[in-house]
Amino acid sequence: MNALSPDLGLEAVPRPLRSFRLGVLTLAHFLNDGAVNFLPGILPAVLVRLALPDADAGVIMSALLIGQALQPVMGWLADRYGRRWFFLPGLCLSTAGAALVGVADSFALLIVVLLAVGVGNSAFHPPGLAAARDLAHERHASRVMSIFLVGGEIGRGLWPFLASLIVVRFGFHGLLIFLIPTVLVAPWLFRAVPESGLVRTERAGRPWPSRVRPLLPLLGYAGLRSLLVYASVTLIPLLWYRAGGSLVVGATLISVQLLVGVIGNLGGGWLADHLGRRPVLAVMSLLSPLFLLAYLLVPLPWGYLLLGGLGITLFATLPVTIPISQDLCPDEPAFASGVALGLGNALGALGLLLLGALIPVIGIERTIWCAAGIGLLALPVALWGLPTEHPAHLTGGSR
Numbered sequence: 001m002n003a004l005s006p007d008l009g010l011e012a013v014p015r016p017l018r019s020f021r022l023g024v025l026t027l028a029h030f031l032n033d034g035a036v037n038f039l040p041g042i043l044p045a046v047l048v049r050l051a052l053p054d055a056d057a058g059v060i061m062s063a064l065l066i067g068q069a070l071q072p073v074m075g076w077l078a079d080r081y082g083r084r085w086f087f088l089p090g091l092c093l094s095t096a097g098a099a100l101v102g103v104a105d106s107f108a109l110l111i112v113v114l115l116a117v118g119v120g121n122s123a124f125h126p127p128g129l130a131a132a133r134d135l136a137h138e139r140h141a142s143r144v145m146s147i148f149l150v151g152g153e154i155g156r157g158l159w160p161f162l163a164s165l166i167v168v169r170f171g172f173h174g175l176l177i178f179l180i181p182t183v184l185v186a187p188w189l190f191r192a193v194p195e196s197g198l199v200r201t202e203r204a205g206r207p208w209p210s211r212v213r214p215l216l217p218l219l220g221y222a223g224l225r226s227l228l229v230y231a232s233v234t235l236i237p238l239l240w241y242r243a244g245g246s247l248v249v250g251a252t253l254i255s256v257q258l259l260v261g262v263i264g265n266l267g268g269g270w271l272a273d274h275l276g277r278r279p280v281l282a283v284m285s286l287l288s289p290l291f292l293l294a295y296l297l298v299p300l301p302w303g304y305l306l307l308g309g310l311g312i313t314l315f316a317t318l319p320v321t322i323p324i325s326q327d328l329c330p331d332e333p334a335f336a337s338g339v340a341l342g343l344g345n346a347l348g349a350l351g352l353l354l355l356g357a358l359i360p361v362i363g364i365e366r367t368i369w370c371a372a373g374i375g376l377l378a379l380p381v382a383l384w385g386l387p388t389e390h391p392a393h394l395t396g397g398s399r
Contacts, residue, residue, distance in 0.1 A: 129326075
């Protein structure tokens, strides 16, 4: 049994059972990422309800993002003490926190709830990504990762709209309905996630610097890609609104990018398995900034097509970079996933804060141009900075 196999070994698990496990994991990802990302859909109503100034919107969103930095720690713990004890509680904490947003009647309580959502999100992702990887043969790792990631992207795109409908129809207390799906799916998750996906080895006790060092180029690449995601979903609707557009149409700009991006999640993994990882990463790293800049130059409805292309090219790299991180740290796949996803997202959020400081100086549109220019730096990293071959290609055999 290798370090990435489930408890019984991959070959010992029937294919229908692997498909069942992947389906349940993908559903859980839908619920978790929806809970973590629904807030922008109701944020204006939250500010009105709590009588908060618009400036506090950044503080509220930061409370969600800051927890991303905990993902490597959560992954490290999950690799040692069992994935179930982080994956399932993480999902429960994320969705419970999302539901409790509806009863948070003060700014301080809202921040506490959102911090809890961030912690739950960090506990969910590293073991979830590692468990999804366990379900694939090496040559299909990116494809299986794509399917798992699609669940999260659909949740991220749909839940803001669903949350707004619930608040309009039932009020903020109606958000408690978000608890129901998790309660229903939780028992199935115990069957889908092995007690422990890791076989301990001598290398598991390596010092932290030696574990993190191989991941640094990948961390830089993931941070640059996350910056483009955060900058586009934040600045594009803001630019639209400041130009006199409606909030509803501005929200559709986000939805198109995120939902059409599902094609990238599926297609990126498939292309990487057939064409190789490096070509996919390089081409998508070039196209994403170009789509972002092209959107600024054309009117709607053509802009929707360009945002769809932006979403596809942004999210096509995620099912490729996560398996790379797990290949670099095969003894600690959850830890590696936490670095690639969690710290990468945290770097992207930090970059967004720095970009935000440019808006009063150069304006929103020029800030978007700056984001695209920074995003282009991912191209040389993809071409020369990442070990993108599968382990079997590197060693001449299978693992």
